[in-house]
Amino acid sequence: MKKKKLKIRSWLRQLGPGLVTGAADDDPSGIATYSQAGAKFGYELGWTVVLTYPLMVAVQIISASLGRVTGRGLADNIRENFPAPVLYALVIMLLVANTINVAADVAAMGQSLQLVVGGPVHLYAVGFGVVCLALEIYLPYRRYVTYLKWLTLVLFAYVAVALAANVSWSAVLSGIVWPRVPLSSDMLTVIVAVFGTTISPYLFFWQAALEVEEVEANPKAHALKQSPSQAPSQLRRIDIDTYVGM
Incomplete structure (x- = not known):
């Protein structure tokens, strides 16, 4: 029994940057996008999960690995390997996107609290x-x-809601395997929105930065290019962390 508990604890310790980053992807603006997609097209966009999940995991693993191997964030790595105009352009676009995203998230949080207790949403x-x-x-x-x-x-609240609601699981499976809604301008717009909110640029920078923070917070940890012996265990941890977190 003790060995089993130790294994569980050891497994849980591997969860960190990927778990936090994946949870952050379920932000208010993302939930609003998914809700609108479901309200308009029902389960017919379920097939996007088959594409977004592996793409998201792959990009996040690459980002996290870059941070862990080099001991530097994505912006720092871009600065070292690309001309300055490329760095400035990417950082400016990220700043604009992040500002809009954070504003939408904070506004949604304020509106949610207002629904519960009333009062001034802006405050x-x-x-x-x-x-x-x-x-x-x-x-x-x-x-x-x-x-x-x-x-x-x-986030398990979402699972509880799905189990408690009257969900037609056959329709869900059909939407994943064999969607029947014809392509239209509205559907294409929603598909772009779903992909955009699921695979967000700020997540790339965030998970890489969290890996750097992990190195700086742990005296025994080092950038993998300086300590290659840590690579097998750390890269395996990143894989597990990201697969579970996303």
Whole structure:
């Protein structure tokens, strides 16, 4: 029994950057996109999961591996290997996309709280933004990431809702295997939105940065290019972490 518990704990310790990044992908703006897709097309876009999941996992594993191998984030790696205009263009696009995404998320959080308790939605949104910013600045990484890992348990609420709701699982399977909705401009727009919110650029930078934070927070950890002996276990951990997290 003790050995089994130790194995479970050892397995859980492998979850970190990938789990947190995957949970972050289920943000309010993403949920709104998926909800609108479901409301308009039902289960007929279920087939997108077959494409988005492996693509998302592959890109995130590459991003995380770059961070762990080099000990630097994506922006730093781009700076080292590409001309400055490429770096500036990518960072500016990322900044714009992140700003819009964060604004949408914070606004959705404010509106959600307003639905529960009433009151001024703008004040709630500003409050959420200030709290998130303060936690990132003042809370040590190791403690902060521990809280984030535990908060991912909230996502099981989606599983509970799916089990409690009257879901036609045959229709779900049909939507994944054999969708019957003809392509239209509306469907193409929703498909682009689903892919865009699922495979988001900020996630690439985030997971790579989290891997760098893991190295800096652990005195025994080193960038894999400096300590190749750690590569097999760490790359395996990244694979497990990302597959589970996404």
